[in-house]
Amino acid sequence: MNKTETVELNRREFLKGSSFATLMTMLGGVELITPTPARAVDLETLVPFQVKCAVVGLGAWGREILGTLSRLKTAELVAVCDTYPASLKRAASSAPKAQGVEDYRKILDDKEVRAVIVGTPTHKHREVVLAALQAGKHVYCEAPLAHTIEDARAMALAAKAARKQVFQAGLQTRSSAQRRFLLDFIRTGATGKTVKAHAQWHKKQSWRATSANADREKDLNWRLNRETSVGLVGEIGIHQIDTLAWFLNARPVSVTGFGSLVQWRDGRDVPDTVEAIFEFPEGVRLTCEGTLANSFDADYELLYGTDAAIMTRGNKAWMFKEVDSPLLGWEVYAQKDQFYKETGIALVANATKSTQQGEKSADDVPFSTTSLQSALESFLINVNEIGSAVEDFGASFDPNDKAALEKYLAGIKLQPRAGYQEGYEAAVMAIKANEAILKGEKVAFKKEWFELA
Amino acid sequence: MKTKLFQRAGALALPWLLALPLCAAENWVRYDALPGGSKAKLDGTSTAHDWTVESRLIAGYVEFESGFNLEQPAPGKVNARCVVSIPARQLKSDSTRMDTVMYEHIKQKDHPRIEYRLTEMTLKEAPKSADAPVVFDSSGELTVAGVTNKIQMPVSMTRVGKDKLKFTGSTAVKMTSFGIQPPTLVGILSTGDDVKISFEWLAAKKEETK
Numbered sequence: 001m002n003k004t005e006t007v008e009l010n011r012r013e014f015l016k017g018s019s020f021a022t023l024m025t026m027l028g029g030v031e032l033i034t035p036t037p038a039r040a041v042d043l044e045t046l047v048p049f050q051v052k053c054a055v056v057g058l059g060a061w062g063r064e065i066l067g068t069l070s071r072l073k074t075a076e077l078v079a080v081c082d083t084y085p086a087s088l089k090r091a092a093s094s095a096p097k098a099q100g101v102e103d104y105r106k107i108l109d110d111k112e113v114r115a116v117i118v119g120t121p122t123h124k125h126r127e128v129v130l131a132a133l134q135a136g137k138h139v140y141c142e143a144p145l146a147h148t149i150e151d152a153r154a155m156a157l158a159a160k161a162a163r164k165q166v167f168q169a170g171l172q173t174r175s176s177a178q179r180r181f182l183l184d185f186i187r188t189g190a191t192g193k194t195v196k197a198h199a200q201w202h203k204k205q206s207w208r209a210t211s212a213n214a215d216r217e218k219d220l221n222w223r224l225n226r227e228t229s230v231g232l233v234g235e236i237g238i239h240q241i242d243t244l245a246w247f248l249n250a251r252p253v254s255v256t257g258f259g260s261l262v263q264w265r266d267g268r269d270v271p272d273t274v275e276a277i278f279e280f281p282e283g284v285r286l287t288c289e290g291t292l293a294n295s296f297d298a299d300y301e302l303l304y305g306t307d308a309a310i311m312t313r314g315n316k317a318w319m320f321k322e323v324d325s326p327l328l329g330w331e332v333y334a335q336k337d338q339f340y341k342e343t344g345i346a347l348v349a350n351a352t353k354s355t356q357q358g359e360k361s362a363d364d365v366p367f368s369t370t371s372l373q374s375a376l377e378s379f380l381i382n383v384n385e386i387g388s389a390v391e392d393f394g395a396s397f398d399p400n401d402k403a404a405l406e407k408y409l410a411g412i413k414l415q416p417r418a419g420y421q422e423g424y425e426a427a428v429m430a431i432k433a434n435e436a437i438l439k440g441e442k443v444a445f446k447k448e449w450f451e452l453a
Numbered sequence: 454m455k456t457k458l459f460q461r462a463g464a465l466a467l468p469w470l471l472a473l474p475l476c477a478a479e480n481w482v483r484y485d486a487l488p489g490g491s492k493a494k495l496d497g498t499s500t501a502h503d504w505t506v507e508s509r510l511i512a513g514y515v516e517f518e519s520g521f522n523l524e525q526p527a528p529g530k531v532n533a534r535c536v537v538s539i540p541a542r543q544l545k546s547d548s549t550r551m552d553t554v555m556y557e558h559i560k561q562k563d564h565p566r567i568e569y570r571l572t573e574m575t576l577k578e579a580p581k582s583a584d585a586p587v588v589f590d591s592s593g594e595l596t597v598a599g600v601t602n603k604i605q606m607p608v609s610m611t612r613v614g615k616d617k618l619k620f621t622g623s624t625a626v627k628m629t630s631f632g633i634q635p636p637t638l639v640g641i642l643s644t645g646d647d648v649k650i651s652f653e654w655l656a657a658k659k660e661e662t663k
Contacts, residue, residue: 048553381549392540396512397488404488411509413545 047073049384051138054079054098054107056128057120058087059220061142065119066094068373074380079107084216104128108135115166115383117376118142121219122235123228126151133162138383140376142170143418144238145427147230149449152427156452159420163406164390166382169423172375173243175416178315179371181349186247190328191305191319194248194284199240201232201290201299206264207272224268226438231259232274232290233437234430240301241278241433242418242426243312244286247303252278252286252429254444257436263293276433288433311344315371318344378415385412425450481516482523484618484656486537493539493652498645506546506555511654513537515571515618523612526587528576535571535593537654554636558628564599572603586611591622600631616658623651 053075055066062082069075077095081104082088088100107113108131115138118128125141132139139159146152159167173179209220222228223235233241245252255278259271273291280286300313307325311318320342321331335346389412393405418426428449436443491511497504517523518532541561546552559567573592580587586609595604606624613619627646628635635644 046553046557048549048556388540388542392510392543393488396486396510396538396540401488407489408509413547415549 050074050076051115051380051383052076052078052112053115054113055117056081056104058082058091062119065117066091068376070094078113081107108132114138121222123147126155129155130158133158138166140168140379144230144234144430145169145423149428149431152424156420156424166386167420168379169418171242171418171426172371173239174418175375175378176371178349180416182317192307195304196284197244197286198302199288201236202295204295205292207292224270226269229270230431230434231270233276233433237288237290238426238430241288241429244301248280250280251450252280252445254279254442255433255436256442257433259437274437276437317347319347320344378417382414480519482519483514483516483659485514485659486512487655487657490655496649499642501642506544508539508543510543511537511539515656526576528578531574531576533574538566538568541565541567558633558636559598568596570594597631598633602630618656620654625649
């Protein structure tokens with residue numbers, strides 16, 4: 001039984017049922033009303049700025065990006081690109097005003113386009129990203145950055161050198177308000193000493209796409225070929241590994257992998273079932289496992305501490321406390337959900353300000369911003385911030401004074417995102433984990449692998 | 454006929470007017486804004502909490518007539534010219550959403566720069582020591598959201614190193630005097646009309662042009 005079905009009259013419920021003015025009157029406060037008629041602002045209808053964007057790569061995830069951008073008022077989709085004409089046609093419904101092109105270089109030549117979002121197959125990121133940075137565009141590149149460390153490094157270094165441009169890696173959970181709230185919560189020590197971490201991704205699907213055209217089918221199935229794919233751990237697990245390593249606040253020391261082809265023996269050489277065990281300092285291990293052969297319990301991440309475990313599923317999270325852990329106080333009033341014999345205390349960002357906590361189960365929240373939307377929103381704001389800072393600096397001082405400009409830009413407050421460093425480090429972890437899985441052995445991480453000279 | 458005469462006179466005068474700043478430049482010592490070390494701050498109130506916005510970017514210049522002794526300034530009227538400006542969108546608070554509201558109210562898109570132009574500068578008394586800040590009384594014109602108002606404020610000048618000057622000052626203004634309705638977020642907050650402007654501005658001596 002869900003515990004929320006019990007009718008409770010607590011302080012939160014009581015306050016929710018009464019108006020703010022009533023409450024203030026009860027507290028002895030008198031509402032002060034501005035005498036002059038003020039102009040009210042509706043933040044929802046205000047369009048602060050618009051960034052002219054282009055999306056390159058319109059596969060399943062590219063379409064997801066396009067759909068999300070089309071709903072953001074700060075994005076103006078001016079061009080879309082895919083080498084496959086049918087994909088361009090399909091994209092027209094999400095971006096009717098955008099010009100469709102088959103060659104991404106046309107987008108880079110277009111001075112109007114300020115930002116390029118790259119959602120091509122992983123092994124094609126490098127070429128597009130390097131050319132886009134060279135052309136002075138702001139770049140959002142999906143994760144993993146690349147299928148080889150060499151490519152990821154070249155991209156990260158180019159992004160690092162492009163000081164006047166924004167580069168964001170598509171590790172979207174880094175922009176999620178929910179994950180950032182959790183990070184702060186974990187850093188306060190509420191979970192006790194970290195014991196271990198675990199990530200799971202289960203789905204029953206072939207990962208294979210079909211097409212009447214043999215060449216097209218080969219292109220579509222780049223994930224099933226070792227030459228072009230970083231496998232389950234690299235294409236999917238990278239988001240989970242990145243989040244947990246971020247929470248653990250450490251780089252892994254080694255990774256041991258296992259992989260097998262259990263279900264989809266259709267000629268592919270990429271395992272459909274994998275496990276990777278990352279060793280972190282102080283004996284903390286992160287197990288990451290995924291399969292395309294069984295869907296039980298879908299996907300989640302778990303962080304185990306001596307006082308509590310934290311589970312994240314999509315945009316939601318719960319805490320499972322140990323009986324001997326200290327009482328935090330607020331959890332008495334918090335939303336709780338039952339997971340078999342365990343009681344999860346919902347961890348909701350801004351819970352005290354919102355109505356999300358209380359009578360509704362965390363699972364019933366009707367709408368929450370996806371992490372992809374948060375990431376793209378952050379990207380567009382950052383493009384606007386950096387873009388206008390560069391422009392205003394250039395109009396006020398010597399635009400060739402690089403040191404002063406960099407100093408000015410370094411002081412600009414940006415929205416949370418995964419930059420080139422985070423994108424690169426996650427790629428190193430994922431690529432090496434895939435290597436360990438394919439070889440069935442342990443790979444020790446070298447410190448210099450993570451560093452961008 | 455009269456109009457034509459004026460037009461002719463105007464046409465004759467124009468090249469001279471254009472040439473004036475060039476001639477004058479020889480007798481003026483100019484200090485240009487430095488890209489770092491400056492800060493303009495606006496402090497205001499609201500029904501929910503006080504607010505602050507800041508810009509680290511202040512562009513512009515100040516010029517003194519070459520006869521003005523910066524090391525031992527004499528009391529009296531100072532022959533100086535100063536124009537500074539701030540790109541409005543470089544004014545930032547802690548909240549991007551609140552910044553959006555501010556830019557909307559100060560009509561940032563139509564009036565991208567907040568500008569200050571000095572009209573008069575007077576030194577009431579000589580500084581007590583060589584290191585003490587020089588305090589001027591200043592009058593100038595401040596343009597925000599396309600509306601210009603005269604403002605007066607004491608401005609303090611300190612010498613930094615050999616060739617830099619640091620100016621600080623503050624004054625109080627009302628949003629409504631610039632045609633700005635104090636922003637209101639329905640059900641959340643209403644801002645107050647009064648705003649305190651303060652600044653720290655660093656400028657460096659420009660090599661003399663002859």
